[in-house]
Amino acid sequence: MILRNLFYCIFLCWCSPAMAIINGIEAEVEDFRSYVSIRAESPFPSHEGKEINACGGTLIAPRWVLTANHCWPAYQAVSNGGEPVFVGVNIGTDGFFEQKIQIVDYILAPAKIGHERVDAALLELAEDATEHGAIVANIFDGNLTNGTETTTVGLGQGLEGEPLLYYESVVTESALCDSPRVDFDELHDFCVGIPESTQRAGYGDSGGPLFIQGGPSGTEYQVAGIVKGGVKANATGIEETENIRYTDANKLRDWISAVTGYDMSSDNSD
Incomplete structure (x- = not known):
């Protein structure tokens, strides 16, 4: 457990952009019911072993979450017989989730699509998240032009x-x-x-x-x-x-x- 927490600490401190959403604004959660949180025990002593958000994700199908390949330390225990890993779905206005669902498998995006690296992964859930009020996000198919x-x-x-x-x-x-x-x-x-x-x-x-x-x-x-x-x-x-x-x-x-x-x-x- 100590080594796992140390690994999480290194991962969280060095593999992500900065501290929290800087100067973020509280969201209307009804607009973002496709948001998913990958849960983990906090490696920080001040949290006293409480659960934190390790990485985010998006419900992309009723039992599948789209997230980053480089978030692998947060969910890799699924395949190596480690402790169960859960995601929180349908966050409420109070910051608590309607349900936490176990991840049963994950699939990393191909190392290359064409000739380039892709930082994405899919997490398979044990049950249908939409039964707990989450919604499946549609993928934007417009042009990502400058200024969008x-x-x-x-x-x-x-x-x-x-x-x-x-x-x-x-x-x-x-x-x-x-x-x-x-x-x-x-x-x-x-x-x-x-x-x-x-x-x-x-x-x-x-x-x-x-x-x-x-x-x-x-x-x-x-x-x-x-x-x-x-x-x-x-x-x-x-x-x-x-x-x-x-x-x-x-x-x-x-x-x-x-x-x-x-x-x-x-x-x-x-």
């Missing part, structure tokens, strides 16, 4: 009972995320950020969803990206820029359909 407005939601490394937060930004030039200090795959990733903004994703938000409003009404929150990570401001420091890297969910549509057997072209909203 986005909404990212997450819990950071929050304890249960803390609110879901969001921040709004825009798609920006890939060059701002394509740094030699980070992994950026221009074919399957995109960059989001506003110059000098003080809002961005943070620790524990990796794997969580970026939404763009679309659908027939133009107001449905459709998942467009998976939080991949921040961008280092320099080679030696820990400071990061205002830009965040995201994996393009639309580029994964065929793979998701093949794994889940779910028709990703259907309208899943309720």
